[in-house]
Amino acid sequence: MNGQLHTISVLVEDKPGVLTRVAGLFAARGFNIDSLAVGPTSDDGLSRMTVVVHVDRKPLEQITKQLNKLINVIKILEHDPGEAVERELMLVKVRAAGEDRPRVMEISTVFRANVVDVTRSTLTLEATGKPEKLEALLELLRDFGVIELSRTGRIALARGDKGIRERGARSKVAAVGAEEWTGGGV
Template sequence: MPMAGCRRPNEGSRFRSVALRRRHSSRRIDYKEPNRIPFSFFLSPIDLHPKPIDRTMKDMRHIISILMENEPGALCRVANMFSARNFNIESLSVAPTEDDTLSRMTLVTRGSDAVVEQITKQLNKLVDVVKLFDLTEGVHVEREMMLIKVRAAGSDREEIKRLSDIFRGRILDVTGASYMIEVTGTSDKLDAFIRAVGDKFVLEVVRSGPLGIGRGERGLKI
């Protein structure tokens, strides 16, 4: 029987192991089993607690062109992805391509580089997406079409027609009290035309949203 106040030979190492575990409890390392060091020991605090994406830093407008399978529900899956991750869509347009099995989607969104990178990664995970790229990363041509119905009566008719000519618009329909005008160009040009006409003359506006295509050899092909 051991004497009072004495420890067995293996008790000292056991107590030292307990003391070391308490001293380094934040890393949770069992020093009695050095070959079983947890993976979290090698991670920095940044890896363990990643910094959330700052959605307000350097928000830029991006036009993303997507080549996707022409299947029912494909558009819904893209919209659900944006909604689930709280990404914003400013405009979206989709139509078939020269290949009947494929559609081309053009969407406009705003965000920092980190946000747009997350958007492209999540889009690439969708089974319907064949290929995509960000048009704003290179030289491209961008156009948007607008149909606008404006009030035009009496002496205002000549002024509205003059503004249409300045912005190279086309008058598509004429009634005794209104004009329907088609204007094509950049989004800034269309906004400027609406401001020039004035809110009191605008009756209805329909816009297609921007469409874009890369210049030169840069393109979206399989």
């Protein structure tokens, strides 16, 4: 895949069709979404999407500008790697019969995963953490046989004391020559 992995937080109005608008924009401009997570925020009527895309710097800029043009998009924040807390939740059903069972349990403990369902032949684990940690866990579990897997996709918050609405949208003011970058709509 081309380009780098970027995590973008998009604060949107909780209106019908907004997910389609955002996802459709990525598709229309030819970008693959790596993951997309949506949920409510502490503000009534606002939702937050976390979108992960593989893309180069320049097309990423175009994508964020186009996203900004969506009427229901209030704010966009691109997370610089290391400057954000990124987490994901995963549910994984793995074969764990006989001798394998204690070994799976042991791995699960190391990764601080919880067993949330048990059958005679399987264990279902719930794990949270950085995406890399989940990848590592998954890699080990593959040896036993992964039956089913469900991941939430990444969510992220920028480090520091500011919320997304107080943050300037990068250094866009200088980048685009706006008197005042209001961060939304054209």
